[in-house]
Amino acid sequence: IVRIPAGASPGLVSAVLRSVKP
Structure with missing residues (x-):
């Protein structure tokens, strides 16, 4: 599980x- 910050573009x-799933 990848947690994405709310401010990420x-x-x-x-x-x-x-990068995680090439």
Whole structure:
């Protein structure tokens, strides 16, 4: 489970998701 901060930008979220699930 990845916890995303409320202030995270969509681009940052997608980048994190790509790094977690390549």
